[in-house]
Amino acid sequence: MGDLIHAMYAIKHVCAKEGVKGNLYISDGSYGNVWGCGHFAFSLEKTLNDVKDLVLEQEYIEEFKILPKDFNEEYICLQQWRKHPPIKSWSNLLSEEYNFDIPDEYPWITTTDGAKTKGKVLIHYSNKRHNYDFPWNKVINDIENEILFITSHEQEFNEFKFKHKIKPYIVETVSDMAKAIKSCDLFIGNQSLPLAIATSLDIPRICVLHESSYKFYSGEHHLSNNTSWFLKENLMYNGENIKIKL
Secondary structure, three states: OHHHHHHHHHHHHHHHHHOOOEEEEEOOHHHOOOOOOOOOOOOHHHHHHHHHHHHHOOOOEEEEEEOOOOOOOOOOOOOHHHHOOOOOOHHHHHHHHOOOOOOOOOOOOOOOOOHHHOOOEEEEOOOOOOOOOOOHHHHHHHOOOOEEEEEOOHHHHHOOOOHHHOEEEEOOOHHHHHHHHHHOOEEEEEOOHHHHHHHHHOOOEEEEOOOOOOHHHHOHHHOOOOEEEEEEOOEEEOOOOOOOOO
16 A cells, blocks of 8 residues: 555656546456556455545546456556666656656645644554664654554554553544644654655655665655654664654
8 A cells, every 4th residue: 555655656747747637546466467466455445445535635636446357448557666676765766667757846645634643743663664773762752742653453553662652543544544644743654554655745754664675765855854764873864854863
């Protein structure tokens, strides 16, 4: 799902270049390899319902549907970037793959605010791509705002080492998650869907990166002053607009 959020960066700017709106279709392995299909954590129906409000909220999207089995129109495969190793940041990778210029304006997704998270710091830490060197204790202690752990899976909060210092904030859908992240003062998270959303909205964020794929995010600070990132103590970046320093 996080990759879908990033792929919308390409949709927005290809559509702007062509002066059109986009029809976005999702598919999975049941379609074979014809469409360069990806794999979602849940069924296509649940995936569509979770994110459709957010996708259709974007002015550059005309339709958002599950790919028809008899589809025979020309299309742009949003999986083709996977043919290349992750040696570039998301913006550079997608702009080169889909032949559009990187714009001056960074965010590519908009949504309405979620009042319950205004003025708060949101944390998310998925059960994948852990970075055991990240100074969670120091960072949490340096934060003066109320801290909430945002997730749609309570188990993630229960497994978080520092859960005793913060409160859970459970959301039902991706659209709800985006509204909550849109309103927070700062987002901190590892490489998963919530970080993709925070990036797409250009929320002040600290990206907790993983050795296997850190280059997707580590170059984005050249385009957004709202980005800090951490891989290890001697490989990190403090963003200009981020008050908490690593």
